[in-house]
Amino acid sequence: MSLIVSKIISSSLLIPLNFMILLLIAWFLLGSRFKKAGRALLMLCIVVMTALSLPVVSTGLLQTLYQEPALSFNEIKGAQAIVVLGGGAYRNQADFGAGALSASSLERVRYAAFLHQKTGLPIQTSGGAWEGEEAVADIMKRELETLFHTPVKWVLNRPATTAEEAQQSRELLAGEGINTILLVTNAFHMLRAKTSYERAGFNVIAAPTVFPVAPPNLLKYVPTAEALWQSNRALHEWIGIAWYWFRGA
Structure with a gap:
């Protein structure tokens, strides 16, 4: 299946989009003899x-x-490298004159720089x-x-999914004799990421960053756009986990 x-x-x-689809269905039902179902x-x-x-x-999600x-x-102890996963970027930013990292990517990069300063990995x-x-x-490398004055040794710029990242990281780092990694990503993404990297053959030490709290x-108890985004993020991860489980990825 294409990306x-x-x-x-x-x-x-x-x-x-899911609510738009459901609201469209409700609109059709309200105009039919199934008005009660539409209202519900x-x-x-x-x-x-x-x-x-x-x-x-x-x-909670x-x-x-x-x-x-x-x-x-x-x-x-025993970690041989830091692997930091991307979380998106803003393309062609006028202020930087190039692409710039999204909030999630920047959070991950910041923690990777911190870990490098502590470990030298x-x-x-x-x-x-x-x-x-x-x-x-x-x-991320740039x-x-x-910005963080932290060197990057390897760049993996081909994968489109977390599972592909894991497989291609394994191919790249196995040649360097690296089996144990510090895996850096947002806390909400770590479950899916760690599972993928372990299935690829790595010994993974999880290094999650950013744990949102209410x-x-x-x-x-006051609705906010940020909370809606966080709920959507959690649903996205669970759908991804279910899909990987279904495919055995």
Whole structure:
């Protein structure tokens, strides 16, 4: 299945396209003899959208993915390299005169730089690109070296999915005799990423970064766009995990 087709399918299961599809179905039902079903579906969409917009719900969904705690430096012994996964980039940014890392990628790069400063381990960046665009891994290398003054030894700029990143990282690093890695990605992405890299043959030491928490007051019950994004992110990860399990990837 091509990357574009898989993106379209996954988008249809996520916000906002899934709700747009359901609302369209509700609209057709309301104009038919199944008005009760249409009203019920419309109400369901409103309730679910509201719930997913609550910080208390979104952080709860994200926490179902947090199966790896923050890294303890006692765990680092034996690690041979730092592998940091890309999380997207902004293309052709006028302020930088080139592509720039997205928020998720920047969070990961920041933590990789921190770990390199603590351990001295070499870094591999990983992240592909759409045809004709600069790869995320190349942008990560540039920003690590120019903004964080942290050297990058390997760049993996071809893979399109986490599973492909794992397989191609294994091919690249096996030739260097590297089997044990510190794997850096956002906490919400670590479950899927670690599983993929272990299946590729690595001994993985998880190094997750950024653990969102709900506000400690009544604001956690106030709907926000950020909470809706976090809920969508959690749903995206669980769909990805289910898909990898189905394919045995």
